[in-house]
Amino acid sequence: MNGQTFHSVTLDPAKCTGCTTCIRYCPTEAIRVRKGRAIIMDERCIDCGECIRACPHNAKKAVSDPLAAMERFNIRVAIPAPTLYGQFDEKFTIDRILSALKGLGFDQVLEVAWAAELVSNAGALSVDQRQCKGPMISSACPAVVKLIQVRFPSLIENLMPIQSPMEVAARLIKERFYPGRADVGVFFISPCAGKVTVSRYPQGVKTSAVDGVIGIKDIYVPLRNTLPGTVELPLAHASGRGIAWAHIDGESDAVGNPAGISVSGIADVISVLEALENGKMANVAFIEALACPAGCVGGPLTVENPYIARARLRARERRVVSRGHRQPPVAADDLELGWEEPVQAREALRLHPDMLKAMIMMEEMEVIHASLPGLDCGSCGAPTCKAFAEDVARGHVVITDCIFKLRENVRKLAEQLIDMERIQPPGLDKD
Amino acid sequence: MKLHFDVPGDDLSLAGKASSELKKALGRLGIDPVTIKRTAVAMYEAEINMVIHAHGGSADAEIGPAGIDIRLQDSGPGIPDLDMAMQEGYSTAPEAARELGFGAGMGLPNMKRNADDLRIESTVGVGTTVTIRITLPGSTTKAP
Ligand SMILES: Nc1ncnc2c1ncn2[C@@H]1O[C@H](COP(=O)(O)OP(=O)(O)OP(=O)(O)O)[C@@H](O)[C@H]1O
Ligand code: SF4
Numbered sequence: 001m002n003g004q005t006f007h008s009v010t011l012d013p014a015k016c017t018g019c020t021t022c023i024r025y026c027p028t029e030a031i032r033v034r035k036g037r038a039i040i041m042d043e044r045c046i047d048c049g050e051c052i053r054a055c056p057h058n059a060k061k062a063v064s065d066p067l068a069a070m071e072r073f074n075i076r077v078a079i080p081a082p083t084l085y086g087q088f089d090e091k092f093t094i095d096r097i098l099s100a101l102k103g104l105g106f107d108q109v110l111e112v113a114w115a116a117e118l119v120s121n122a123g124a125l126s127v128d129q130r131q132c133k134g135p136m137i138s139s140a141c142p143a144v145v146k147l148i149q150v151r152f153p154s155l156i157e158n159l160m161p162i163q164s165p166m167e168v169a170a171r172l173i174k175e176r177f178y179p180g181r182a183d184v185g186v187f188f189i190s191p192c193a194g195k196v197t198v199s200r201y202p203q204g205v206k207t208s209a210v211d212g213v214i215g216i217k218d219i220y221v222p223l224r225n226t227l228p229g230t231v232e233l234p235l236a237h238a239s240g241r242g243i244a245w246a247h248i249d250g251e252s253d254a255v256g257n258p259a260g261i262s263v264s265g266i267a268d269v270i271s272v273l274e275a276l277e278n279g280k281m282a283n284v285a286f287i288e289a290l291a292c293p294a295g296c297v298g299g300p301l302t303v304e305n306p307y308i309a310r311a312r313l314r315a316r317e318r319r320v321v322s323r324g325h326r327q328p329p330v331a332a333d334d335l336e337l338g339w340e341e342p343v344q345a346r347e348a349l350r351l352h353p354d355m356l357k358a359m360i361m362m363e364e365m366e367v368i369h370a371s372l373p374g375l376d377c378g379s380c381g382a383p384t385c386k387a388f389a390e391d392v393a394r395g396h397v398v399i400t401d402c403i404f405k406l407r408e409n410v411r412k413l414a415e416q417l418i419d420m421e422r423i424q425p426p427g428l429d430k431d
Numbered sequence: 432m433k434l435h436f437d438v439p440g441d442d443l444s445l446a447g448k449a450s451s452e453l454k455k456a457l458g459r460l461g462i463d464p465v466t467i468k469r470t471a472v473a474m475y476e477a478e479i480n481m482v483i484h485a486h487g488g489s490a491d492a493e494i495g496p497a498g499i500d501i502r503l504q505d506s507g508p509g510i511p512d513l514d515m516a517m518q519e520g521y522s523t524a525p526e527a528a529r530e531l532g533f534g535a536g537m538g539l540p541n542m543k544r545n546a547d548d549l550r551i552e553s554t555v556g557v558g559t560t561v562t563i564r565i566t567l568p569g570s571t572t573k574a575p
């Protein structure tokens with residue numbers, strides 16, 4: 001969506017020292033340091049969380065809803081991401097984790113992992129029937145979808161037009177369990193900052209069925225404390241196939257296309273998308289791309305180390321290959337899972353809506369860039385000299401915000417002063 | 432507006448940087464995604480060829496309201512038989528490049544498919560110059 005103003009990743013101005021560490025890590029060059037504080041350009045931010053990981057002062061955070069947000073609703077439903085199961089030791093069964101979650105004040109719990117199995121089936125079909133040139137790219141990771149909207153608009157046609165497991169789980173609650181009721185609140189228990197944003201500005205659907213997003217880290221302690229004394233209810237329905245969506249390779253295995261590849265971590269995702277845009281990967285049918293390291297287990301709202309979480313999840317997956325003996329929680333085979341509307345390119349990097357004006361600005365940008373030292377030192381607050389040149393051309397900053405340019409100007413000024421000093425006023429000229 | 436890129440030779444890990452930069456520039460100008468993709472494919476293949484077959488060279492792009500003109504110049508070995516080189520599957524890529532997935536002999540045919548005009552001038556022992564023209568949609572200007 002263009003013109004969006006809210007996104008989850010934000011700055012805590014009290015903690016930011018203006019050290020400029022984060023600006024280099026942002027994949028869309030969305031951060032600048034101005035007046036000693038980092039600011040995020042909303043239209044460019046894809047909520048990948050890289051700046052949260054990079055900041056040495058914990059000044060970047062992902063805003064999510066507090067547990068108390070559920071109090072606005074009569075009926076409260078939690079839909080946990082499978083990543084939640086990886087946060088706890090395997091001695092606690094998934095039934096127990098879900099029961100403890102319910103015990104925090106929810107009337108019902110439905111696993112997003114179970115919805116992920118429905119999405120896997122729809123995904124497999126859409127890969128087989130794809131109309132686009134080249135592979136389908138999973139649209140489950142909101143940061144990857146936004147990365148494509150901002151940096152790779154030519155690949156929008158490759159995005160899988162299927163709703164995310166979170167959205168499907170929330171819709172099942174609203175449409176199948178409580179049809180027609182307005183007092184039902186659905187809360188996603190999330191490892192992911194991007195999901196907070198898409199619950200308000202959705203991708204591919206007109207409005208999201210999710211009412212709030214609660215970070216895993218915000219409920220970790222109360223959950224951990226109640227786990228030992230919780231009475232287990234038979235709440236788990238997902239098989240290993242759905243649970244595996246929490247980490248890299250999970251979705252690929254669930255979709256089951258042998259010509260698939262999976263990639264995680266924003267830098268590697270970008271290089272795969274670059275290769276795809278350059279016409280490589282002709283024989284690939286499906287790309288699972290997750291912005292966080294090792295997949296959702298590496299999300300900024302998690303507690304456990306991503307690789308430990310993944311190992312635990314894989315152990316759980318081996319144990320619950322299938323839960324065929326339990327009835328599915330609800331009939332869902334006839335649910336329409338396709339996108340309701342297309343995802344659009346976000347022209348956040350465009351210099352000017354008029355191409356001729358944009359060309360003039362870019363020429364200016366090139367001239368400025370050529371005059372800069374090329375050290376990418378960051379002291380101007382921009383990630384690279386090129387980005388600084390762009391900011392000058394856009395009129396956001398002045399050239400003397402570069403300390404080298406400032407020094408150059410000061411030297412010129414000093415030379416002029418010396419020259420002026422040599423000139424005698426005409427009245428004192430005794431020649 | 433003009434852009435210049437130096438393409439260092441023999442370092443395959445850096446290959447693709449010039450086409451990536453050009454792509455970013457086209458995005459800043461608001462060029463449509465289909466044209467960006469065509470340009471990316473043609474430029475990338477030409478850039479890689481320069482790295483693999485000709486120890487690098489330089490690339491110059493001129494972007495105007497009618498289209499994008501790219502000129503890639505190298506002082507490599509040259510191409511003895513152009514018609515042969517243009518055929519799908521023809522490749523003299525060394526083993527090291529093949530191990531990285533290059534050398535299918537698809538680069539030149541792909542460039543031809545994506546460019547509105549492709550010209551190659553090559554002299555054995557002197558070098559190769561590749562000119563690619565991409566016309567912007569809505570523009571009626573013909574290739575020179
Ligand atoms: N700049 C160049 N200098 C010298 N020879 C070249 C140059 N570009 C292409 N060639 C020759 O033309 C052949 C065909 O090029 P083409 O790009 O079609 O295939 P390739 O580079 O061998 O493999 P692929 O592009 O599929 O990785 C090359 O193998 C090489 O012999
Ligand atoms: S890394 Fe960025 S957000 Fe963190 S203190 Fe430095 S400038 Fe501020």
Ligand code: SF4
Pocket residue numbers: 009025026027028029030031040044045046047048049050051052
């Ligand atoms: S969340 Fe990602 S895209 Fe947004 S400002 Fe941070 S690093 Fe940049």
Ligand SMILES: [Mg+2]
Pocket residue numbers: 476479480534537538539
């Ligand atoms: Mg080639």
